[in-house]
Amino acid sequence: MVDKHLGDKIPEFGAKKPAGGNSSGLAPSGLTSGPGARSFWEIFAIIMVAVVIIGSAEAYIRFFEVPQYVMPPPSSIAYALVADFDLIAPHLGFTLIELFVGYAFGASIGLMLAAVITQFPFAEKIIAPYVLMLVTTPMLALVPLLILRFGFGLEPRIIAVALASGPMVMINSATGFRRTDLAKIALARSFGATTFQIFTKIRFPMAMPMIVVGLMIGAIFGLLTAVGAEMVGGGFGLGNRLTTYSATLQMPRFFAVILILSTLGILIYVTFYLIGKKWASWES
Amino acid sequence: MSSTEDPAAKDRPAKLVVTGATKTYQTNSGPLHAVADFSMSIADGEFACIVGPSGCGKTTLLWSIAGLHSLTSGRVTLDGEEITEPHSQIGMVFQEANLLPWRNLDKNIELPFEIKRQKPDRERINKLIDRVGLAGFGNKFPRELSGGMQQRAAIVRALSFNPSVLLMDEPFGALDAFTRDEMNLLVEEIWLETRKTILFVTHNITEAVFLSDRVFVMSARPGRLAKIFDIPFPRPRTLDLLATKEVFDLVNEIKAEIQIGATPANHTSTENVQPASSPSRTPPSEPGQSGDRTNG
Ligand SMILES: Nc1ncnc2c1ncn2[C@@H]1O[C@H](COP(=O)(O)OP(=O)(O)OP(=O)(O)O)[C@@H](O)[C@H]1O
Ligand SMILES: [Mg+2]
Numbered sequence: 001m002v003d004k005h006l007g008d009k010i011p012e013f014g015a016k017k018p019a020g021g022n023s024s025g026l027a028p029s030g031l032t033s034g035p036g037a038r039s040f041w042e043i044f045a046i047i048m049v050a051v052v053i054i055g056s057a058e059a060y061i062r063f064f065e066v067p068q069y070v071m072p073p074p075s076s077i078a079y080a081l082v083a084d085f086d087l088i089a090p091h092l093g094f095t096l097i098e099l100f101v102g103y104a105f106g107a108s109i110g111l112m113l114a115a116v117i118t119q120f121p122f123a124e125k126i127i128a129p130y131v132l133m134l135v136t137t138p139m140l141a142l143v144p145l146l147i148l149r150f151g152f153g154l155e156p157r158i159i160a161v162a163l164a165s166g167p168m169v170m171i172n173s174a175t176g177f178r179r180t181d182l183a184k185i186a187l188a189r190s191f192g193a194t195t196f197q198i199f200t201k202i203r204f205p206m207a208m209p210m211i212v213v214g215l216m217i218g219a220i221f222g223l224l225t226a227v228g229a230e231m232v233g234g235g236f237g238l239g240n241r242l243t244t245y246s247a248t249l250q251m252p253r254f255f256a257v258i259l260i261l262s263t264l265g266i267l268i269y270v271t272f273y274l275i276g277k278k279w280a281s282w283e284s
Numbered sequence: 285m286s287s288t289e290d291p292a293a294k295d296r297p298a299k300l301v302v303t304g305a306t307k308t309y310q311t312n313s314g315p316l317h318a319v320a321d322f323s324m325s326i327a328d329g330e331f332a333c334i335v336g337p338s339g340c341g342k343t344t345l346l347w348s349i350a351g352l353h354s355l356t357s358g359r360v361t362l363d364g365e366e367i368t369e370p371h372s373q374i375g376m377v378f379q380e381a382n383l384l385p386w387r388n389l390d391k392n393i394e395l396p397f398e399i400k401r402q403k404p405d406r407e408r409i410n411k412l413i414d415r416v417g418l419a420g421f422g423n424k425f426p427r428e429l430s431g432g433m434q435q436r437a438a439i440v441r442a443l444s445f446n447p448s449v450l451l452m453d454e455p456f457g458a459l460d461a462f463t464r465d466e467m468n469l470l471v472e473e474i475w476l477e478t479r480k481t482i483l484f485v486t487h488n489i490t491e492a493v494f495l496s497d498r499v500f501v502m503s504a505r506p507g508r509l510a511k512i513f514d515i516p517f518p519r520p521r522t523l524d525l526l527a528t529k530e531v532f533d534l535v536n537e538i539k540a541e542i543q544i545g546a547t548p549a550n551h552t553s554t555e556n557v558q559p560a561s562s563p564s565r566t567p568p569s570e571p572g573q574s575g576d577r578t579n580g
Contacts, residue, residue, distance in 0.1 A: 003369070006352055008309055010343050183382050186352050190376040191399040191445075192369075201399065205386045282386040282425060 011182040080252035102161025110169035118177035134167040157229040164225035165218035172214025176207025209280035216272035304358035317506035333492035336502030375442035381434035390422040432463040
């Protein structure tokens, strides 16, 4: 009767444990050090630097009369952002829907696959190359194909988002799930834990830091893919606005959209930073 | 045979009986004999220590007793019932505190109840927490605690669900000498109060002598039972005891035994290789039905 969780193994105590599994190079150190500004002076300095950069850009562009189609001054970008927000808002809505729906499917499937597949090392070896292929294939390349099959609606972009974010979530979460701390599993077993309980009480929380990293990278890849997929064809979404505005030389609006996109990126980052702080800070 | 019979064990029934425990690991470089034909019988409420050189199979043996591992041959019984999987009457304290770093102290201590799907016995837990001096640390995380405090929490966790047997695998091996003394006193006090059956693995002989009623000496790998020492000192024991000549001599005697055991082909004291309280008429491979005692 070999215990199916422990096999025949006992942990080597005292020996240095493989701290982060093999933390893949994808993990941004920012998750632990983080963007949180603390003191008044820190915040003051951050604002000052922004003011100086934006101010000197404004001054430079106005003084040298840089043509608007090369680079509009920050003030007219800000004006376009406020005055034309009504025009842009519906497109932001479409992009967000594609991102949320595609990511919800991609991330949950990726997470589940990671959890299941890491329990079967042999199966993992078999599917690993395909996952790597999905990770390295630019999903944008598939969008024209998807449009042929699913039309110019939301579906092809949602599928592209799911295909881009899912493998990212999976590959990082799998790194987390692959960490096995025999002593902790044995601890749970000594209280009579079932396979499912070992998963929920030990393996999952232990993988949490890598899962959060995977979810963040997946979300950012999802956003990039959603915008890229909108640029390929169709008539809506922030990506479509980018192509339209640049083709018609409406540069203030173009940069207003760019500003919205970078804000979305920062929001994603901060959200997952806070999640990591709440659920995975034990590791730092 | 009577020389190995523990007088203290005579009037108490056997609680934990290991018979002919043998464990062979299959490794890439062939079979590795970790434990060979190890037998022992621990009385109810006894404090027993296993000492032996590093790598002699102590953890292997303890994990098998805890039902975490299978034996290649031999059997372990608790109150006559064979142990093949983790048992609710057995609490385990691991080498290193083995707390979950993502849970605070309270949540760590409640883990056994969560897994057993029971309401945590807060009254009992709070008493234990007070007892080991961890009151007020409930919402601290393991990394915020010293090694000694972590190990106290691990002891509370193991006792929280009131098991009758406590297995401890070099629990204080990573602690400094002062903290270790402190923890040893604490363990003795807890044992005197609760009278659990405790099986304690260590390679610190002084610690073994201080704590136990009997010390089981294990030979170098493959781990066999080399000799059993009775530790007669009265309880409660104090640290002053460790400075006495009796302890000093006993520690040296045990040390010598371990060193003899470390050199192979030395099995002179065959008489001592028998399980302590198994009757001479019964061969170790065929234990009595329950409790392994015939002269009752
Ligand atoms: N899963 C395994 N596969 C192969 N060999 C193993 C395995 N586990 C332990 N061993 C070997 O079995 C022997 C006994 O190991 P064990 O950890 O039980 O000894 P120990 O007495 O607890 O040692 P220590 O004093 O270092 O804690 C060692 O030589 C070890 O290398
Ligand atoms: Mg050990």
